[in-house]
Amino acid sequence: MRRAWLLVLAVLAALLPQSFLAGTAHAATVTIANGTQFNDTTGAGMHAHGGGVLKVGSYYYWFGENRNEDNTFRYVSAYRSTDLKTWEFRRHVLSAATDPELTDAKIERPKVIYNAATGKFVMWMHKENAADYSQARAAVAVSDTVDGDYTWQGSFRPLGHMSRDITAYVDDDGTGYMISAARNNLDLHIYRLTADYTGIDALVANPWPDGHREAPALFKRGGVYFMLTSGATGWNPNQQKYATATDITGPWTAMQNIGDSTAYGSQTAYVLPVQGTAGTEFLYMGDRWGNSFGENVNASQYVWLPLEFPTSTTMTMDWYPQITIDTATGTVDGVGGPWETLTARHSGKCVDVLSKSLDDGVQLTQYTCNGGMNQAFWFKDMGDGHVQLMARHSGKCMDVADNSTANGNKIIQWPCSTGTNQQWQLQDAGDGYVRLVSRLSGKCLDVSGNSTANGAKLIQWTCGTGTNQQFQRGT
Incomplete structure (x- = not known):
C-alpha cells in the first residue's frame, strides 16, 4: 500500500506545474543597485524589458522582451x-x-496572468x-x-481599436482586464476580458481622452485602483503621471505628476505588490531604454523604486541609487541619505558630477550649486573614522582614479567598493569647513589650480591651508 501511495504522489508531481511544488524558503533582505543591467544566475545578461511579474508559489516569474540587435522580436524570456x-x-x-x-515582428510589453x-496562464502583449x-x-x-511554451492565439485590434502599450490585470473577484494605448496613444482603454482571459468582452x-499616455501599470491598494x-x-x-478610482470602470481622477520630470530616466513597465x-x-x-542613450533595447537598464502612499489616494516616488527588498516580510525601502552637498570655500561652488553623467570614470568638477542630484552625496560611515561618498544620481562613489597616490591625480565616480581609494577622512578646517583626506594616499580633495570657474576639475593634492581644499557640508 505504501508503495502504491508513493507511486500516486510521483505521478501527481509529474503532472503539476513545477512552480506549484516549490517550497517557501525564506528570502533574506537583498540590496539592488539602480540604473544597471541585471544578470541571471549563469552570469548572462537578462532580457526582461517592458516586462511583467507573476507570483506563483514562492517564486516571482518575470517575463520580458528579448530582442534582436535591430530591436525586432526574438523571444519572450522568463x-x-x-x-x-x-x-x-x-x-x-x-x-x-x-x-x-x-x-x-515586434512584440512588446508581455504580461502574464x-x-x-x-488553469491556464495567459500572456497579453503588443504586436507590430x-x-x-x-x-x-x-x-x-x-x-x-x-514557464512552459506558450501557444500563439493570434493578434487583433480590440473591438476594432488600435492597441499599443499594454498591461493585464486580474481583480479580486477574478475578472480579467486588459489596458492598452489606443488612437495613436491619445486614449487609454480599459477592457474587460472574456471568462477565459483570451478575448475582449467589452470596453468599460x-x-x-486625448491624454496622450502609454506604458500603463494598474494595481490596487486598500480598495483604491x-x-x-x-x-x-x-x-x-x-x-510619469497617475490617477485613482474606487471602481475600475470609473470615475477616475485626472492624471497628476509623480517623480521627477523624467521618472529618473525611466519608463513604467510594471508595479509589483510585494506581500x-x-x-x-x-x-x-x-x-531605462538603451535607445534613449544611443544604444539599443538590449543595452537597457532597470530602475526599481519604492512607491509611497501619503494618503489612501496619493502616491509618491523618490529616487534612490539602491533599494532593499525583503520578500518574506514584504518590505521595499530606498537606501541612502541623508544627502548633502559639498561647497568649496574659495569659490562657493558645489562638487558636481559633470552633466549628471552615469558613466564610470567621469571626473568630478565644481559647478554653481543648483540642487541637482549630481551635487548630492551620502556620507556613508565605513568605520575607523572614514566615510564613502556616494553620488545620489548615479549610486557611484567618489574615487581616486587608478589607486594612485600621485599629486594631481583625478577624482572620479566609480562603482562603490571597499577600496581605500574610495574612503575619506573628514578633518576639521575651522569655521564649519572640512578637508577630505584620502585613506589611500593621505592627500586632500582639491579644486585644481585654485580655480573659481565652473567645470574646474577635482584632484588630490598634498594637504595644505588653501581654501580650495576646504569644503562645507550642507543639505
Missing part, C-alpha cells in the same frame, strides 16, 4: 526568483519560430510588424504552466 535579486533563467517561452505571424477557472507601428494590435498566447472605460503611466515621447523618458508577513509594499519597475 526568469524566476524568490528574492527579486537572484534570477534563474527558465526558458524562452515564446519565440519568433512559434508562429509565422511572429516572423519579422493566471486564470484560476481554466518589424518595419513600423502601423499594425497596433494586441496579441495573446496561452500555456498550461507558468476611456477615462483620459492606481493607474501609473508615462507620456508618449518615443524612447525618451518623460513625466509578506509585515504587509504589502509596492515596487515600481521601470526601463
